[in-house]
Amino acid sequence: MTKQQLFDDIEADEDWLTGLSTDIWENPEVALQEHDAAEALGDALREEGFSVEFGVAGIDTAFVARYGDEGPVVGTMGEFDALPGMSQAATAEPEPIEEGGPGHGCGHNLFGVGSLAGAIAVKRAIERGDVEGSVVYLGTPAEEVGAGKVYMIQDGAFDGLDAVVSWHPGWTNAPNKGSCLAVDTFSVRFEGESAHAAAAPEAGRSALDGVQLLGNGIEFMREHVADPVRIHYVVTDGGQAANVVPAEASMEVMVRAPDRAAVEAVSDRVRDAAEGAALMSGTEVDVTKTSGMYGVLPNHTLGDTILANMEAADFPLSEEQEAFAADLKETLGSPSYADVPADRRDEAAEAAMFTEPLDAPDEGTTGSYSTDSGDVSWTVPLGRFRAATWPAGTPAHSWQAVAAGKDLGTAGMLFAGKVVAGSLYDLLTENELLEEATAEFEERKGDREYESPLPADADPYELTDR
Structure with a gap:
């Protein structure tokens, strides 16, 4: 043939x-x-x-x-x-x-x-x-x-x-x-306390503050990462009304770099920044990896x-x-x-x-x-x-x-x-x-063995929540 x-x-x-x-x-x-x-x-x-x-x-x-x-x-x-x-x-x-x-x-x-x-x-x-x-x-x-x-x-x-x-x-x-570029993608969700934004702001803990603080932290982080590294984010939920302190808010964050190890190192810093944003805003944060690639x-x-x-x-x-x-x-x-x-x-x-x-x-x-x-x-x-x-x-x-x-x-x-x-x-x-x-x-x-960038128990259908 x-x-x-x-x-x-x-x-x-x-x-x-x-x-x-x-x-x-x-x-x-x-x-x-x-x-x-x-x-x-x-x-x-x-x-x-x-x-x-x-x-x-x-x-x-x-x-x-x-x-x-x-x-x-x-x-x-x-x-x-x-x-x-x-x-x-x-x-x-x-x-x-x-x-x-x-x-x-x-x-x-x-x-x-x-x-x-x-x-x-x-x-x-x-x-x-x-x-x-x-x-x-x-x-x-x-x-x-x-x-x-x-x-x-x-x-x-x-x-x-x-x-x-x-x-x-x-x-x-x-x-x-x-x-x-290798990449990690995260869904970051902050949870706080709702309150009337004018009548009782002291009773509220804004989840949107957590999102904004993490965004600011990423902006400051950009100065201190290697040039090929790219970090993107978008707010996916910022609340529904300006006069209500948002009890929930979320964002998607992506970290890219030519090397898988560099992605993971910067991803660790993003997680730390999320914890810091939660501490500063008085909220709780959940960081879920939804995607990771070599x-x-x-x-x-x-x-x-x-x-x-x-x-x-x-x-x-x-x-x-x-x-x-x-x-x-x-x-x-x-x-x-x-x-x-x-x-x-x-x-x-x-x-x-x-x-x-x-x-x-x-x-x-x-x-x-x-x-x-x-x-x-x-x-x-x-x-x-x-x-x-x-x-x-x-x-x-x-x-x-x-x-x-x-x-x-x-x-x-x-x-x-x-x-x-x-x-x-x-x-x-x-x-x-x-x-x-x-x-x-x-x-x-070489001697670099492939290790899955996702947890073994990750649910594929979490991807659709992004």
Whole structure:
């Protein structure tokens, strides 16, 4: 068998794959509520002969699908949660389908189906006897609120995997060889005593004072943390009426840094500041960690394999899709093209879709984002890449990204499926490649063993309270 057979299988399935992606796009479900999307993906895998286990890590929409019972064991991941408030029609102008409703502003409808296409193509190769091994598809919910994969790792879902290849929608075709920021997220709740703010202020203890004091403490803390550290916060409950001393108030705090140890050190200081704010305001405070993630451990061996498969696979962009991409791009204003090398930025600026593969523009950098794929990368060798599903320069979490996700993005989704399939096939057929990827993983990890950033008894559904 040639690798082209994998690509041909995906092209032959274009109609039902794009139909599945469209169904998920038209029925966007936010984190931990992705019941229809998860069921649709799981059903498609069952029909292909995968064994599918739902309810992984106590999350209704987390699942693992397996085909094969021998090694090597390779895998891919699919996300499928939408973003709140991102509803948008597939038009080149802002046009919510449902005011305030959710939408796929990060392209996870494409992500979930593209990875599924790759897993099924490899499964068919195993079934035909063209290759030996096993393939696993991990349905990973709740990426947008962080840590869905962390819970799955805790539950052993990634145990026994030799390597994983995954992707994410974007506007370039390139393997990822960089890292990103580790993060901790906290829900901080103060409890005090309510009172009439004018008639009996002395009887009250303002929970909002606690929130404000913690915010001030974080502002003073910024001067005394390393430059890469980022601390964000927002007040999520500040009371209901100005003339009532708030008995309850809360905030969300995020701590980010390139190194997991630095995140934990600053997180400890935030907890101390919360205790101090409670002491000063005469209130009680509860600090609950709702999310925690590692930065990505890159794997250049897998990145090189991904690039080779990008160069071998066709990108099936139609004239109609390219025309819509051009219309969407006109709405972007002054987009940034910093994601491509400086000598390619003029080319990106002129293109509606920038589809030519690039060799990891992020190599040696630390991106200013966080993902629970970072935790996977510390558990098993992980290859990651971006595929062009949006017009050149389109930012994630934008209405343009939602609009592109229904039809335009399916070209990049099918391309991504081919790259996943080809890369997994290489891992199953080239023993040296898997050995090199594993050796690089062990070398980069060194003596730093992965420890879950979340408590063992953490409840995944606390994420929805954020």
